[in-house]
Amino acid sequence: MSKNIPRLAEIDRVIHEPGRLMIVALLAAVEEADFQYLRQTTGLTQGNLSTHLSKLEAAGYVSVEKTFRGKYPLTLCRLTERGSEALDGYRRVIKGAL
Amino acid sequence: MNETSSRLLEESPDAIARRLLQKAHTQDGLPEMCVGLLFLLAAPLNWMSSQLDGSSMAFKDAYVGVYVLWLLLAVSIPWLIQWMRRRFLVEHEGYVALKSNKRTLIRILLVGAVVCIFLGFAALWLKLPGLDRWILAALGLFVCAVWSLIGQTLRFRIVGALNAATGTLLALNGLSIEISLGIFYGVSGLASLLSGLVVFIRFLHLPIEAGE
Numbered sequence: 001m002s003k004n005i006p007r008l009a010e011i012d013r014v015i016h017e018p019g020r021l022m023i024v025a026l027l028a029a030v031e032e033a034d035f036q037y038l039r040q041t042t043g044l045t046q047g048n049l050s051t052h053l054s055k056l057e058a059a060g061y062v063s064v065e066k067t068f069r070g071k072y073p074l075t076l077c078r079l080t081e082r083g084s085e086a087l088d089g090y091r092r093v094i095k096g097a098l
Numbered sequence: 099m100n101e102t103s104s105r106l107l108e109e110s111p112d113a114i115a116r117r118l119l120q121k122a123h124t125q126d127g128l129p130e131m132c133v134g135l136l137f138l139l140a141a142p143l144n145w146m147s148s149q150l151d152g153s154s155m156a157f158k159d160a161y162v163g164v165y166v167l168w169l170l171l172a173v174s175i176p177w178l179i180q181w182m183r184r185r186f187l188v189e190h191e192g193y194v195a196l197k198s199n200k201r202t203l204i205r206i207l208l209v210g211a212v213v214c215i216f217l218g219f220a221a222l223w224l225k226l227p228g229l230d231r232w233i234l235a236a237l238g239l240f241v242c243a244v245w246s247l248i249g250q251t252l253r254f255r256i257v258g259a260l261n262a263a264t265g266t267l268l269a270l271n272g273l274s275i276e277i278s279l280g281i282f283y284g285v286s287g288l289a290s291l292l293s294g295l296v297v298f299i300r301f302l303h304l305p306i307e308a309g310e
Contacts, residue, residue: 029197033193036192091111
């Protein structure tokens with residue numbers, strides 16, 4: 001067993017949940033994405049995605065802004081600096097444990 | 099924990115993002131349709147280039163026109179796809195602003211330059227008997243590899259396999275290189291265009307759920 005396994009206890013449980021991991025990983029790879037794009041891409045249901053985004057927003061990892069593009073309403077999501085740091089930390093813990 | 103969840107936790111966040119972005123990029127069939135159009139346009143272009151010697155001025159003008167159109171289309175494909183998605187498909191696909199990835203762009207340009215140099219040398223070697231046949235087969239295999247790597251789904255592999263088979267069959271028959279290349283581009287373009295069109299129509303028929 002790897003001696004780094006205890007480090008898994010330090011893992012960020014907000015990010016570690018599979019649905020939220022998909023959202024954070026995706027937002028880290030783009031500038032910004034709206035709710036519909038996240039739902040299409042991750043395959044999460046509207047309710048699930050909404051709940052995950054609320055949790056990520058409450059943790060300060062994601063910022064959500066409601067706006068319009070022409071007549072089309074957008075719920076724009078971006079990864080915050082804190083979210084980016086949390087994802088880097090998550091990467092380090094996972095890499096160290098494996 | 100279900101299979102999807104355990105698979106997710108085995109992947110790095112970067113790999114997850116790559117997989118999801120790739121899925122998003124290929125879900126509407128637009129990239130295949132654009133590449134199919136490029137190939138279909140390359141077929142007459144290839145034939146026209148073989149007929150230039152001793153042809154009329156109008157024919158040469160037409161050749162330059164088609165060539166410029168082809169170049170413009172090739173260069174503008176990423177912007178064209180993005181514009182179409184934001185203008186007409188935003189309710190289906192949602193909105194995304196991608197990060198500008200200069201490193202990837204430079205890598206693509208370098209690979210493109212290497213391929214062009216390789217094709218340039220290959221064109222010089224075409225004068226050697228028999229070698230042009232195998233360049234057709236290599237072209238088929240190259241397009242097959244690119245499709246399989248880019249798409250990583252069954253439909254891309256089928257179109258890729260069709261390209262490889264067409265290239266190999268054309269390499270084995272006795273047609274001239276101009277006609278063979280024209281057939282190759284035509285078959286490849288038609289396969290990509292049809293595959294993309296079927297995916298696009300199916301995608302448009304998916305129900306749109308209201309946003310948050």
